[in-house]
Amino acid sequence: MTFTRFCFIIFSIMKKNPTLYIVRAAVVAALYVGLTYAFYFLSFETVQFRVSEALTILPLIFPEAIAGLFVGCILSNIASPFGAFDMIFGSAATLLAASLSFIIGFYVRKHAARAILGAFPPILANAFIIPAVIILFGVPEAYWALFGWIFLGQFTVVFALGMPLYFALLKTHRRAPVLFGRNMFDYINSKKPASTPEEEPMTQLNNETTEQ
Numbered sequence: 001m002t003f004t005r006f007c008f009i010i011f012s013i014m015k016k017n018p019t020l021y022i023v024r025a026a027v028v029a030a031l032y033v034g035l036t037y038a039f040y041f042l043s044f045e046t047v048q049f050r051v052s053e054a055l056t057i058l059p060l061i062f063p064e065a066i067a068g069l070f071v072g073c074i075l076s077n078i079a080s081p082f083g084a085f086d087m088i089f090g091s092a093a094t095l096l097a098a099s100l101s102f103i104i105g106f107y108v109r110k111h112a113a114r115a116i117l118g119a120f121p122p123i124l125a126n127a128f129i130i131p132a133v134i135i136l137f138g139v140p141e142a143y144w145a146l147f148g149w150i151f152l153g154q155f156t157v158v159f160a161l162g163m164p165l166y167f168a169l170l171k172t173h174r175r176a177p178v179l180f181g182r183n184m185f186d187y188i189n190s191k192k193p194a195s196t197p198e199e200e201p202m203t204q205l206n207n208e209t210t211e212q
Contacts, residue, residue, distance in 0.1 A: 006099070009106065010063040019182045021064040023082050028068025029075065031055060036076035046081050046141060049153045052076065054161035056122035059098045060105035060114055061169055061184050066098040082137040088134045090126075097125035104196055115166045119158045129149035 014021045019149040028121045035052035043050040051089040052072070058065035081084035100121035131146030173185045180186075 003016070006077045006103070010102075014063060014182070016182050021062075024181075025064040025068035025071075026061060026063050028055060028058060028062070029072035032069060032138070036072075037079065040079070043076070044082070044086075046139065046146060047149045049157055051157060053122060053126075053154060054165055055061045056094070056097060056101065056158060057115070057119060057162035057166045059102040060118040060166060061173075061180075063102055066095070068104055069098045070095040079095075082133055084134050085133045086130075091131055093125040093129040094095025096121035097146065100125075102184075111167070111170060115163055119162060123151060123158055124155040126154050155183065 030053045032055055036050060037053070039049075039051045042048060043052070055065070056069060058069070066167060070091060073091040074087060077087040077090050080090070082090075098121075101118040104118045104121070105114050108117055120121050127147050128149045129148050131141070131143050134146055135143060161164075170185065173183070177186075
């Protein structure tokens with residue numbers, strides 16, 4: 001997926017009601033910051049279980065969560081003991097992971113598969129990048145030991161908290177879809193065929209945009 005196509009897809013989903021999506025992105029950012037600070041003692045250690053990382057499952061449903069998570073992570077990392085390194089590289093890891101989760105959610109339709117696969121970008125991005133941040137800051141730890149601890153913390157939070165969140169939102173969407181606005185659940189529920197598998201996502205979005 002090219003960057004242009006990535007941006008077009010997000011714009012196509014969000015353009016019907018931009019105010020809703022801006023507000024929802026702000027809510028995601030606020031929740032991320034609030035949860036990070038509320039559980040500060042778990043959020044900034046070499047062995048960390050950042051509860052707010054449960055929200056990294058949201059780009060599978062809401063494209064605007066990408067921006068919300070990125071901004072929320074920047075604001076949260078202002079208080080990081082690892083300083084500007086964490087603000088820059090930690091937030092970049094969140095942005096990368098959220099974008100990859102969205103792309104996975106765009107192509108994978110079965111809920112169990114998309115939830116499991118979409119959970120791994122934030123786990124792996126943080127596991128690879130955050131140990132480097134900690135070492136750059138001057139903490140004398142072995143990279144792969146930190147990798148293991150960060151992986152464990154991310155895996156625990158995303159699967160223990162993020163996964164139930166995904167399926168709770170799915171259940172709520174089935175009962176009251178009007179509460180969600182246009183979102184990725186609407187896309188994966190669409191059964192309209194495309195000319196080729198490669199063209200399917202773009203074809204459906206183009207059709208939906210034309211109809212509206």
